[in-house]
Amino acid sequence: MDNINAGSHRGWGLVLAGIFLALGIAIAGYFVGQTMFNAKVALNTAEAKGLAERRVVADRANWSVSFSVAGKKKADIPGLYQISEKHQQTIINLLNENGFDSEEIEIGVLNYGYQEFRDENQKLVDEKHYLEGSISVETNKVRLVAEVRAKVNKLIAQGIDIQNQAPTYRFTQLNEIKPAMLSEATKNARIAANEFASNAGVTVGGIRTARQGSFYIRDAGEDYGDTRKIEKDVRVVTNITFYLTD
Incomplete structure (x- = not known):
């Protein structure tokens, strides 16, 4: 009788051990499978x-106007x-x-020069x-510069020898538009990723990495230069890696 009970206990022990082993394998398989899925x-x-x-x-x-006067003799200098x-x-x-x-106008010194001809x-x-x-002008009245330049040229008719230099125009408010432009670039990157994902039958998830390119300022419609025109084109490209899910 004792032998029968002992055998019975051993049988149940083996059954329980088998159950725990099966559960362990199943649980381990789940975590392995989940890990492989996450990795994928x-x-x-x-x-x-x-x-x-x-x-x-x-x-x-920034705009500069130069002028000059000349004489034949040293006695002419005064x-x-x-x-x-x-x-x-x-x-x-x-x-x-x-x-x-007056705060926008800077007056340069008068420079004397002498030439001999032999x-x-x-x-x-x-x-x-x-x-x-x-005479130099630095101002935020950028439209006014172009208007007044034409009037300065009329002083030539009054006998003034003038060199009316081409002004330079700069855009200094880049930091104010950076956030909105980066947001727009990110949105456009997601649109491009969604196009790829729809063709591949997957869904675009969150952002894995993002690399911001440099901001470029160019004269409107030009490939080079950023000081000749009042209107400018600002451009930025971002490179973003998105997660894809099934």
Whole structure:
């Protein structure tokens, strides 16, 4: 009888051991399978580029006007200074009358120069004494610069020797539009990823990695240069890797 009970206990023990073993294998199989699934999902990714572009207007302009007077003799120099100061004030008055404040105008110094002209025997045949001055404007009135430049050129008819330099226009508010442009580029990258995913029969998930490209500012419609035109094109491209799920 004891032998029968002992055998029975051993039988139940083997059954229980088998059950626990089966459960252990099943549980282990689940975790292994889940790990393999997660690994598969992690490896299923798609990289897409997102482009954002925006047309902006320059908010800062720099412009310079140069002028000069010349004489034949050294004795002309005092008179040249008087003429230079008169021309300088004429230009400043025109700028003030057309909307530029004194704080936006910088007056350069008058520079003196001298040239000699000699013949083949090194005999002095002529000489030139001249004064050169400049007036610079730095302003946020970018549209006004183009208008007043044309008026400055009319001073040539008054006998003023003027070099009306081309202005430069800059956009300095990039940090203010960066967040919105990056958001737009990310959205466009997801659109591109969704197009790929729909063709592959999968779904786009969250972002795995994101790399922001550099922001580029160019004169509107140009491939190079960013200072000649008032209107600018701002461009950024992002590279984003998305998870893909079944």
